Amino acid sequence: MPATLFDKDLRVYGSPSRYIQGQGAIGQVGRLVCDLGHRAIVVSDKLVLDLIGDQLTACLTSSDTAFEVVEFNGNLLQDTASQLKELYVPSVGDVIVACGGGRAIDTGKALAEIVKAPLITIPTVASNDAPTSKNFVLYDTSHRLVEVRHLPKNPDAVIVDTQILARAPKHMFAAGLGDALAKFSEAQACAKAGGVNMFGAAPPRVALAIAQCCEDTLLAHGTSAFDVAGSGVVTEAFDASAEAMILMAGLGFENGGLSIAHALTRGLSLVPGAKEAPHGYQVAYGLCVQHMVAESPVPEAKLDLMRHVGLPVTLAELCGRPITQGDYEVIAQATSNVQHLKNFPAEVSARQLIDAMQSTEALFSKTPENELG
Ligand SMILES: [Zn+2]
Incomplete structure (x- = not known):
């Protein structure tokens, strides 16, 4: 058991120390670095540096904050962090500033872990x-997930600049929605099962409330937020959805x-x-399968939102090709050993997963017959 995990008979809650969201929020980076140390080690990839590198370094320079940029190639392998560490001389007072998409953020976490x-x-x-x-x-x-690691604590600060997010591609916004929309159903299943959260402990009650707020916010604002995503315009709906997808979804899953x-993503x-x-x-499709295993239909409003933003509700849609029996078997086999599966009120076998995937396909496939109905 990793040292960061606790006992199942304790309730444990964890979160970032500071969360800052808004248009131009990136301007706070220098101040936050100085609160935590002396020098920013900016971890990012070329694509992101081309987009916001100048803006980020201008923010650091204007607040007289020392910094170094450590660029990585976009892949996070097991030895990436130690290679990055060779690119600069670590010193007391360094603060890792991980900037970019999921891989860049995770690379920053990996570096923060080894340089502490x-x-x-x-x-x-x-x-x-x-x-x-x-x-x-x-x-x-081969881009296969090999390990999920845990830092001793959550990031010290999270800066969500909605102006930057609003320029990101629409399909990435849809992905964030898919990931976030599953969190309440998963936290509910975990609570009912007496399961454990990402701290290896019992979920505190507030976790379920946060996950519910995440879902309610997205059901209220997700459609109109998606419609403006990619345009650079920050509406109230976009701002609310960004908070739901990054803050609430994160707190919801980690604590719930x-x-x-x-x-199923395994x-x-x-x-x-x-x-x-x-x-x-992947998670959006996994949510449909979870509902099938639970024998409770995906709520209509959720399904409408998923379809509006183009999230897959069948395996064929997710894969973009016809599905074989072998696909179901590979997925079910690899999933049946995953710890999260225990966070469900009943035991779930590989056979049940296959049945649920097949039933999901039959229910949501766009056959001429289904479309008529
Ligand atoms: Zn996720």
């Missing part, structure tokens, strides 16, 4: 809730626990089509 420095995350897309969480994932050279929807990352899809697309 405070961490500030600055997401540039609202595609997932990695910026708030203490977990990060490592991949092998994950269940079938996220367990299996889905093994099959062609699904493995290349964004995490949030």
Whole structure:
């Protein structure tokens, strides 16, 4: 058991120390670095640096904050962090500033772990809730997920500049929605099962309330937020959705626990089509399967939102190709050993997962017959 995990008979809550969201929020970065140390080590990839590198360095310079930029190639392998550490001389007072999409944020976490420095995350897309969480994932050279690691604590500060997020591609916003929309159902399943959260402990009651607020916010604002996503315009709906997708979803899963929807991503990352899809697309499909296993239909409003933003509700949609029996078997087999599966009120076998995936396909497939109905 990692040292950061607690006992199941305790309730444990964790979160970032500071969360700052708004248009131009990136301007706070210098102040936050100085609160936590002396020098910013900016971890980012070329794509992100081309987009906001000048803005970020101008913010640091204007607040007289020393910084170094450590660029990585966009892949997070098991040895990436130690290679990055070779690119600068670590010193007392360093603060890691991880800036970019999920991989850049996770790379910053991996570096913060080995140099034991405070961490500030600055997401540039609202595609997932990695910026708030203490977990990060490592991949092998074939892009297969090999390890989920836990930092001793959550990031010290999260800066969500909605002006930057509003320029990010629409499909990444949809991915963030897919990831976030599963959190309440998963936290509910975990609570009913007496399961454990990401601290290895019992979920505190507030976790369920946060996950519910996440879902309610997205059901109220997700459609209109998606419609402006990518335009650079920040509406009230966009601002609310960004908070739900990054802050509430992150706190909701880490404190409330994950269940079938996220367990399935282990299996889905093994099959062609699904493995290349964004995490949030995998989770959206996983949510449909979780509802099927629970024998409770996906609420109509949720389904409408998922369809509006183009999230997949069948495996064929997720993979972009016809599905074989072998696909179901590979997914179910790899999923059946995942710890999150225990956060469900009943035991779930590989056979049940296969049945649920097949039933989901039959229910939501766009056959001429179904379309007439
Ligand atoms: Zn997720």
